[in-house]
Every structure is written in structure tokens, then in C-alpha cells.
Amino acid sequence: MVAPDQSPPLAQKHEVDAYAARVEDAGDTGHSDSIHSDTPLSPPKLTPRRFMACTAMAFAWTSGQMPPYLWGAIPPIIYGDIGGTDRWVWFITANLICLAAICPFVGALSDILGRRYVVIMGSLFIIVGQIVCTTAHTMNVFICGMALSGVGAGINELTAIAGTAELAPTSQRGIYVAALIMTILPWCPSVLWAQLIAANSGWRYVGVMIIVYTAVGLLVAVFFYFPPPRSVTSTLSRKEVVQRIDFVGGLTSVAGITLVVAAILWGGYTYSWKSVHVIAPLLIGVFTFAAFVCWEIWSAKYPMIPKNFGKAPRTLSILLLISFISGANFFSVLMLWPTQAFNVYGHDPVAVGLRGLPFGLGVMLGCVITLGLMSRLRGRGIRWLLTVASCVMTAGCGALAAADLDNEKIVYPILLIAGLGVGGIVVPTSVITTIITPDEIIATMTSLTLSIRVIGGAIGYAIYYNILVQKLTPLLIARVSGAMVASGVTDADTIEAAIGLTASSLIKPILALPGIDGNVTKWDAVVIAGQSAYADAYQWVYYCSIAFGGVSVLASLFVEDIAQFMDDHIAVII
Template sequence: MGYADPHRAALEDNPEHAEKLTLSVALSAFFLGTSLTGPIVFGFLFVSTILVQLTHKIGGENNSFWIPSGWSAAAGVVSCIAGRLSDIFGRRDILLFGQFLTIAGGIVAATANTMNQLIAGEVMLGASIGAVAVAYAGISEILPNKYRGIGLAWTELNLAVWAVPATLLANLMVTNASWRIMYYIAIGYGTFSLVGTACVYFPPKNPRADGKTKWQQCKELDFMAIFLFVAGLVVFLYGLNSGGTTYPWVSVGTLVPLVLGLTTLLAAFAYDFTVADDPIFPWYLFKAFRRYSALLVLIFIASMVFYAAAALNAQTILFLHSADPVKIGIYSLPSGFAQLVGGAILPAFVHRIKHVHYQIAFGLFMQTLFFGLAALITPTNLNWLMAVQFLAMFPFGWVTLNCYTTASLNIPQRDLGVAIGLIGSFRSIGGSIGSVLFSSIFNQVAAKQVASRIAVTAAKAGITPNMIPALIGAVEGTIVGVPGLDAKFPNVPASVFSDCVSAARHGYAYGLRITWLSSIPFGIVAVVCGLCVLDPSKYFTNHVEIHLEKEIGRGESSARDKEIHEEKAMGVTGSA
């Protein structure tokens, strides 16, 4: 039977009571949920908070921005490709490959002695999260529709329990033990999830079930679009990272890769939409704005701001308040608790609250409002910093998981992998671009303000002009925790040096003010997109999309179970 509505089965195949959760389903959701922890928490959250300290350990200050950017770029590229491949080859093999990459990337990063090797490990960890993000689709389709939010909240709970003390633990590791510990833990998580997934997770081997072999479907993939997408993204990010650092923003070295990269990215989509037999970016998904593509726009924007804040949060505390790693960690706790509440608790109630589009729009409104209010943070209002930190970081997990839930209910099952993968891709790419964009705004504004304010303060105190450049360097070093620099200026009274430090902190605060004010227009666009999303609440039923082919204690599923799955897939195929 063909369904005109991609998920009409959710309405017609709706038992009075939800199916009893089997041991295999429960364990599959458990291990899939742990797959994301290694590459996200220890490959991104932990390392992003100690970038400054890492450069003092292994050097490479000018390249350290490639740690978050390389991770995000790799995650963005692999997410969309892995999602489509999981629709062809099944979720299991893609997940196992991603979990293996977590182990391999963790080993490369843990043994790094140079910044370039560390970046290589981070790129592998980013690629691993692109592959294991298939878990969002895998968990969604084995649970009753109305419990998909709970299943996805489990993935976020695994992240949030580490996100709460992430800054504190990372700073303690880098100062009192070794920063390599976080990568050893990532290796452990990758090994644990790989072994568990291999033992219990056996979804259908050919999710699309459209009469073609896997090899036939693989040959029909749009490899040209994949090549153009990867090449365009790498070139564009290179130009973005070079602007204001390696080259001025208006120089040929910056503008050429930016324009060339963006043009190549657009060419990838244009080719895929018009020429490809089996597109990696299905046009019917992109043209369905309310049903799907609005989610891509809003998650891209929300990620731009969130990932930039994740990288800048610890720097805000460092530059405005204290270089003490313990204090930095304690002052960052509200951010972690925000991710716990917003990512692991609220999404579990999405099927009870319903009106998902309003939930998404309200979460985006909160993020926009409180990141805008972060412009009021100064070196003298620590309490405001901690309050805004919680309220601004809180909505992102809520918005993100609601996007995954909405896509899983609004999109035909045959394209669930690519739909989920594209959301992950736009999330990662948005995070990569946002990290570079907002960090660049902060660094360039702050650098001018700090130098100017120190110079003015020193000049008023009668310090000779020839001493001011060295004094600026000493003040900046003191703020980031280098001891004894004030002693190198015996002719500068301690009170004057202290005034220069205070002036520098206010210079950094001004840089942050401009940074967060510049995020507001993006947030407004995201809120509008959230209001446009087609609400999937009517699909929160007891329907289960697929059944595992093997059950612990029962062996393989019956032939009839397999026929039912194939009939559903073929019915959806015919209607899509």
C-alpha cells in the first residue's frame, strides 16, 4: 500500500499500547547513545576550553584555530555522506566505522607532540562524529514515535554529564596532570560503544528496499557533488580562517579562497539538484521549506553562535576575571548545567508538550535574547556572566534534538539517514563558520581596544612612550597567567600596572560586547525559521518504524517481520 503522507503509517499502524521494549532494542539505544560522547565531549568540548594552554604546551599558536574548525569541517562533510550511505548499506556498518574512527583519532591525538599531529587527530575525531551521528536516525526508527524524544535525550544525557564539569576537568588535566587523558577517555568510549553495538544492534541491512542491490545504489551516488562539496568547504574554511590572521580580510589571499570555495559549494548543490540520478542532497527535501529545509537554516545559525560561545566562554573568564584553572572551571559550571537541562531533560517531554515548532522558536528566541544580553558582561559583574551563560547555552540542545525529532517524523523513511545527516552537517559547518567568524570579530576588536586602553592608562601615569609596547605584552601575559612579568618593570608602580591590567580587561569586554551584538541579526532569522517549521505532533503515536533483524534470546526476526518492513519501505518509496 502506498502512502500519500510519508508517515501515514504512523497514523494507521498505531496500536493502543506501545510495544514492549525488548532487551535488544534497549541495549541498542544504550550503546548508540554512548557513541557520541568520545568525539564530541573529548574531541571538542574539552579541548576547546584549553586552546590557549595547549599552545603553550606544544606550540602552534597560529594553527590552533584549526582544532575546532578542522573538527567541525570534518564532521560536516562526513555527516551528509554517512547519512546517505546508511540509507543504502544500513546503519550498523556506518556506526561501527565511526566508532572505529573515534578510537583511531583518539590514538593520533593522544600521542601528538606537535600542533599539526593534534589537528590531524581532531579531524579524524570530527569525521567519526559525522559517521556516528547516524545514531540519531538509528535510535529514532527502533523506538515508538512518541518516545523518540526520550531516546534522543539519552544521547544528550551522555554528553551533558561530562559537559557540566568539562571546563573544570580540562583545565585541571592540562595544569595538574596531562591533557592527553581526555583522548584516552575518548578511546575508551569508542571501544565500549563499538563492542556493544557489534554485539546487539542488527537493523535491516537494506533500509531503502527499493529492488536494487547495495552496489547498484552505491554506483548511482552523486560522487561529483560529494567531491565539489568537500573541496568547496575546505577552500572556503581556509579563506575564512586566513582572514584577519594570515592575510588581511580585503587581500587576495583571503577573498580568492572565500569566493572560490563558496562558488564550488553552490556548484555542488546545483549539480546535485539538476543532474544526479541519486542525489546526495535530494532536491525534494530542500524545496520543502516548512517540512524540512527551515530546520537546516535554523540549526546552521544556532550552531554558529553556540559553538563560538563554547570556545569563547572559557576565554571570557580568563580575560575578564581569572587565569586560575579551578576558578575558570567553577565559573563555567552554569554552561554545563544548561546543556544538561536543555539537552537531556526537556527533549524527553517533547511528545507531551507537542507544538514542536513553537518549542523550537522559543528556544531560538531565548538563545538570541541572552547572547545579546551577554554584551553587558564586564570584569565587575561575574554574577551576570554566570546567569547569562546558563540562559544563553540552555536552549541549544533542546532546539537541536527537536530538529532531529521533527525531521525523523516529517521525512520518508527511505531518506531518513540523509535527512538526519544533513542536519548534523549543517550543525557542524555552522559551528565551524561561527567559531571562526565570531572569534575573529572578538580577536580583532579586542586587540585594538586592549592596546589602546593600556597605552592611554600608561600615558596618563607618565610612562614613557618607548616603554608602552613592552608593557602591553607584559599586561597581556599577566592576564593569561604568566607570573612575574610586572617585576620586569621596576620603574612602573604596582598601582599603575594594576590599572593597566584593569584597562585591558575592559578592552576584552568591549571586544565581547561587539561580538555578541553581531549575533542578534542571525538569531532573528533563526526564530522566523522556527515559526515556519511544520509541526509533527500528530505523528507522536505508538507506531514503530523498523524492527531489529536479531533479538537477544530470539535469534533472527521472522520472515513476516522482514516482509512488513519491506512493504513499509516500498510504500513510502512509491509515495515519495
Template sequence: MLGIATVLMLSALDQTVIGNALPSITADLQGFDLYAWVATGYLLASVVTIPIFGRLGDAYGRKPFVMLAAAVFTVASAACAAAPTMLVLVLARAAQGIGGGMMIGTAFACIPELFPDTVRRLRWQMLLSAMFSIVNAFGPTLGGILTQYYGWRSVFYLNLPLGVLALWLVWRFLPRFRPPRDGRSKVDWLGAALIAIVLSTLQVAVQSMSRAGLDLAAGALLALCLAACVALVAWERIAVAPLLPAMLFQDAKLRTLFVLAVLAGAIMFILLFYMPVLFQGVYGYSPKDAGLLITPLVLCITLGAIVNGRIVTRVKRPSRLVRFGFAMLLLASLGLLTAGGRAPFAVLLALMFIAGVGFGFIYLNLTVFTQALAPRSHVGIATAMSQSLRLVGGMLGTAAVAAIVGAFYARGVDHAFRARGWGAATRFFADPKVLFPGAGATSAAPQAPAGLGAAADHAVLASPPSGAMLALARDALSHALWLGFVLTALLALLGLWQVGRLASFSLNAAPARAPNGD
């Protein structure tokens, strides 16, 4: 169990510790256009591999894939730490995502094999969930401290000793269960490939449209995405072991829960990956201080889940707790919209607290409701699908905000600078990386960017105070992120509307089921 816990800790830590390092990474590797891909590349690989290795674990046993997951994740972490360019980092993060998906798809499934007794199994599940949440809580602060004092590469080097320890513990102590080879456990490789095509083409198309509008390339990507969607639906209806079982989508309440998982995942990852941009790029906080601000977001997920767990079985309509969670997310989003780029530290801390409590009332209930409503033979698949759809929501949400920030920040800087006769400086501030602490833009007047060799252009850059330029650029970034928070508010509103479809649901009326369908 210690080995499994260490494996899952690697996955949990990597989801949160990277957020505060991203601004420093983009400032160092010069690649803000690939900012979202550092997150979504990991998520895309995880979404596809979670169900695949869940199936392979059913067929060949879990232990080999838990060990392989730890090994892949550790090697990929070393590649991330040594990445010379942003593109190499994105590819290494995708490899990390494969390892992370293998971890989630296999490590959790070891529990019912180790503990057939339901009571003991539930205790271990709760312990692992608590550990997962605690690691998530301290991830942002740890990432900020490591980035500020030891550089962003230390965030990835941290995984190396943990990965080696997890690999040794699993190899030494985890028993291997060899399931009978009856030919029923097959992997839907074509379905996995179609899912990857759908998600990757959609993300690339969204980012392409943010830069060049709906051009021929973006149109072709959207057409390919639509064709892959049609093929995916048709194939999953006839596949022997589909990754997306049609039975799970026939229940209206389960469909609603899946939609809510996508919405919650989108809001969660938008906040995790773009609040550091707000705190460091707009407010000018250090990575350590930004980590302190993010900590309540993930720490209060545990707090909200504890309170929720105490009362969920005592209320007549537990769906109201999910509604309360989305209401808290809406309140936090509206608070960020109102605050703009001038809120006090304490107000930002309170908004992160509110959002974290909201997630605590959403995530646990979505899992419990899914397990209660799914057919007994599909409880494990339904739970895995709920987890995967959170990642899908996170991937699409971060891609959408990346498109919004990329488009509106550049337009805002260009408009503000040209209105003051500083048009030549727009090239220097075209990438928000210059606004992050340590990027070197805050200490003196900006140097003339490449391609502005004329003496007149250099004079335009050198004559205005650098503080005035930085203030305008930060305002442009703040306005672009403001639109991202508009998106989170709309998603929270949509979640509130969707929860209404669960109004008649009651846990007391649902039969008890084991968490993994055992």
C-alpha cells in the first residue's frame, strides 16, 4: 500500500506542482505560445491511456503496469528537467501523461484485489484519497518555493527519487494477481486512436483560430475533428470492448454527471494553470507567494470533501450539495472578475478558499453518485470515465483560455502602445513572459527587440519609463485573463443548470455498491 500510495503521490504532485513553475518556464524557454500544451499535452496522453491500461490490467494483472508507470513517469520527468526548448518539454510532458494515465488506470484498481472485504477496502480508499488531496494541497507552494530558490527544473528533478522509491516498493512488495486468460479483456485501440485524434485536432484548431482566425488550416482541422467524432460514435457502438460503453450514456442522470465532470474539470484546470499567470504576470508576486495563494484552492478541496462526507447521507436531496459547490465556483469567478488586477492579497486568498471548498463539494459527490447510479457490472468503468472526463474538461478548458489570452493580450498591447506612440515596443511585449518575475523586464528600460535596428525605434523604446510600459502590458494581460474568468463563470452557471437534472436523486434510495464494482 505504501508503494501504491507513492505511485499515486507522483501523479497528484505533478498535477499541481507544475502550475507555479510554468511562468518561469516560459520566460526561460521562450515559448508562451506552447504554454497551454505543457498542461494539455499531459492531459491528452492521460485521457487516452487511463482506459487502455485499465483493460490491459484486467487481462495481464496490475503489477507489471504499475511498475511500468513508475518507470515511464520517472524517465519522462528527467527528460522534462533537461528540456532545452519548449517543444521538447511539451513532448516530455506527453510522455509523463502516459505514465500518469497508467498510474491512475492501474494503481487504484489494485485495491479491490488486495482487500476483497468491502469495509477494509473503503478505509484504504479514503486514506489514499486523503493523501492524494494533501499532496495536491502542498503542491503549489512546493512548486513555488522550488522554482524561486532552485529553478523550475528542480520541480521535475523532485520526481526522480520518488519515482525510484515507488518502483522499488511496488517491485518488492506488491503481489501479482494473474487473471485467467478468457479472451474477454480486449483493448479498443481504434477507439483510443479516434479519441486522441478528436481531442488533439480540436485543441490545435482552437489555438490556430486564436492566432489567425478561421483560416483554411483551422477549417481542415475542425473537419477532421468532426469526421473523427462521427467515426468514434459509430465504432463504439459495434466495438467488442468499447472505451466509451453506450450503456453508460443511456441513463440521463449518468449523462448529466459526466457533463458535470467535464465542467468541473475545465474550471479546476483553468484556475490551476492560469491563476499563477495572474498572480505573477499581473500582480508581480514571486513564485513562492503565488504558491501560497494557490494553496487554499487545493487544500480546501479536502476540507470541503470532509464536510460533505459528514452530511451527504443525511440530506434528502444530496444533489443540492453539488449545486452548492458550483455556486461557490460561480462566486469565486465573479470575485475574480470584480477584483481585476488590483485586489489585496487577503481577498485573493479568500477567493481561492471559496473555490477550493466548492470543488470539495463537487468531486466527491460526482464519484459517489456515479458509482450509485451505474449498473453494478459497469461501476469501475463508469468511475474511470468520470475521472477521464475531468481531464478532458481540463484539457479543453486550458486550450480555450490559451486561445483567449493569446488573442486578446496581443491586441490589447498593440492598441495601448500604438495609442501612445510606442508601436515599436509592441514586439518586445508580444510575449507575456517578460512580465513574470525574473524575466528581466522590471529592472530597467526594455532593450530594443530583434528586428528594430533603427535608431529611432530604439529611442522610442528607451525614452518612456519602463514602468509605464509594464503597467500597460499588465493591464492587457489582466483584461485577457478577465475573459478567461468570464468563461469559468459561464461554466459554473451551466453546472448549476445541469445539477437541476439530478433533483430527484437520493442516495438513500440507491443500493450500496463497492467503489470499484467488485
């Protein structure tokens, strides 16, 4: 850790001073790292130093996305090796919760100290977390590694968005962040890469790839990313910096959300909904989160949620709601579709990987299109951009309920449409937040938006997963047992084993069960019965997504235009 008054490199200081002089000549008396001018100024050119700073942000952005994207594509392969069929869902949930948990602390610290040291710390967390995952021999250890990676992902994702946004003229933030989003393009086939690596080299090499990539990004940040200190730190000591972090708010919010998510995941699956194991964490979680709200309103000296809600408080509040909804649909489709492609349409690694492409490409294109139009229109019509994106998201996610054994090719354009809608909301809301937020709390508000989106993802994923399990269990029992009996297998223990293996997506061992005895015809009948059960169960998840999407559509109608905030002022000069 370094003192908050550390100076940037000399060449950078000259550049900042030169630009500040231009601002003063134009009649602005602002400081170099937060430029506000009523006189139009030509933004600084994309110098090699600025380009490498943007490259560091691109590495931070993509390295934070990789663990859930890649590992989320191969859960059956992982728990088929190290066990944990009853708890694997927690490696996704733990990653999302830890991502959301760290964001408020990083946002405040980043606004106070600057971006450089927090992005380095984020990359180190991802590397350590992936080392734990790669060397894990039990699911509990793997979950711990994903939790550590979630901490790093939260740091890197919000730093990348906020850091890129403050490097850009306000009117061009959409374009700059769209370019940042485009850097995820090589990882859009994440399902394909993970499936191929796991099939040809072993699933642990997925973690090796993430470690190497993140290490390269870490080196780029160390040698090329030197943003100037934030202006709010000029009179603060290290002790005062720490005192401005809302630890109580962060801990109570995370504890409350974790308990609620745990109750949703356990309810009706691990324990009965009437069980104390479900009711207790649910009630304690709700009361803990209520305590967090009371603390933020009446007791926190430096609250996690700033009392100054920016230049358009109504729009900002609505954007947070839309972020929550989009997070629920984004992470749910992102994590559930690879398993659906695996369980309904077959286990071939290449085919499973290709089935994951349309949604990933759709999300990226939706982000780029919406951000590009936002910059092109200079903030006018933002209400209709978000409304259209919400409608497309709702229609696309809802239409996925039509997926069946016999219409695989029809599902791909639907996935693309769903991705376009989700992408049109998931990142643009964060960018709009930076536009209507004072420069001094850009990272704080970006972290709040990201936290709410990821919390929405964790809660949405828990709800959808619970719905899937509730619908799938009776269908599997009826259809797999029927197929086993039709194949001449009547032993109850063998039928129960076949149902359990199908529920865990581990279909190859069914070949060795007594009564099947390597008979491919009988095995095919059992597998097809399981596929039909999965197809009918997944549709209920997408029906539920329509309700979430409807709320997003209604909320988007109340967003105000932001044209008055789309000027050429730049928050940070590098």
C-alpha cells in the first residue's frame, strides 16, 4: 500500500499539467484529474500511454469474466472427478456473492486511492483463486477458489468499467466502453473452449489458462497503468481513508443476501420448505438486510450508498432496479443454458460448445449496439433504448421455453435475441450511471450498480435453479424409471441409481448398471427419457423469467433523457 499522495510518472504529470493549462486558458479553473469546462475542448489524443492504460482495463475486464464463463460450462465434468453433486451449484453462487460483496469496499477505496493498486490486487485474487480451483480435490475447496476469484472479479470488473469511463470524454463513454466490451470477443465461445480443453487435456487446464491470461494482464497494469491520484485524497491520511469505508454496511448487506440465497437454494431441494434449515436463514437474512437499510439511512457516517444520488436521482434509482432484473436473467441463462445444451441435446464437447455461442455473441452485440446508439444520440431517447432492450430480453428469454428435443436449430436465433436484449441492459446501465454521477464517486456508483446486478444474478439463479429442481425431480422419476422398466430392469436400487446419475448429468456410468450391461439400445432409451424430462423442466425457468422482464420493461418507461450530461468533459487524464 502506498500513501494516497503518490505522484504519477513525470511524463504523465507534464501531460496532465499541459491539459490543465488548456482548460484554464478556456476559462475553467478545475483541476487536472477532473475537468469540467463550458468551452468545448478537443479531447487528448490516444497516446501510447493512454492506449496501454486502456489495454490494462481490457485485461482486467476479461479476466474477471473468465472463471464463471469457463467453469460454468463444465460442472458435470468437474463434479464427476472431485464429487460434490449435492453442492456444486455453490461454486457459481459463491463467486457471484463474493463479487457483489467486495464491490462496495473497492468502489470507495478506488475513489479515494485511485485505480492502479486495486486492479493489481484484483488480478492477484483471481490468480490465487484459480490456483486453488486447479489443484482442488474436493468440491468444498473448489468453491473456496471460486469465492476468491469472485473477489478479484468484482475488483477488476468495476475498475475496468469505471477506469475506462473516466478516461473518455463524457459524450464518448458509450463508444469507449463498447470497445472495452468487444475485448471479450475471444471468450464468447467460452463453453466451446472449456469443453475442448476438458475433453482433450483435462478440466484443470481450464484454470491454468485463466491463471496465465490474468498474469499477463497483471504485468500490463504494473508497467503501464498510472492514473493520477483522486482529488478527494489530497488531505486524507491512511487512517482517514480506512474510516471512510462502510464496513458495517458491507458486512450486513452481504450476510443478509447470502442467507436469503442459501434458503432459496436449500428450500424444497436439500431440505423441506417448512424445515428450520430453510426458515431460519430466510428470516435472519431478511432481518439482517433490513438492519443494513436502517444503518445506511440513519447511522452510517460514510454510507455505502451515497446520499448524493447524482444529477438525476429518479433515473439512477430506476437504473439500479433494471440492473437487478437484467442480472437475474443474464446469469441464469449464462449458467443454465450450457447445462441445458448438455442435458437435452447431447454431450459431444464441440456441439455443446457451439450451442453456447449465440447467447454470448448476442450479449456482446447488444452491449455494443446500445452503447453506440447512446453516444450517437448523445443521450437522447435513452428511455426507448432501454425499453426496447428490456422487451427484447423478455421476449427472448421467455421464448426459450419452446426449446424441445426436436427443435434445436430454432433455439439458436432465440438465444441470439435473448442475448441482444440482456446485452442492451447489463453494461449500458453501468455506463449511464457514470454519466449522471459526480466524478468524485464514479467508482462508488459503478460498484453499487455492479453489486446490484450480481446480487440479482445470485438471487435469480437461486430461484431458477430451485424451480428447475422442483420440476425436474418428478419428471425424472417417472420417465427414467419407465424407460428402465421397459428395458427389463425392475430392481429398485438400480432404477434409483439410474435416476441419480441422470439427475447429475453423468450418463456414461448408466451403461454399467445391472440390466443395462453395456447394451447401447437400452442405454439410449434411458438417456432419451432423461433428455425429455430435462426439456420439460427447463421451460418453467424461462416462464419465470417473463415476470422479471416485465418489471424491467415497466421501469424503463420512467427513465429520463441524459442529453444534458453528455458533454466532452473527461474525469481523468492519463
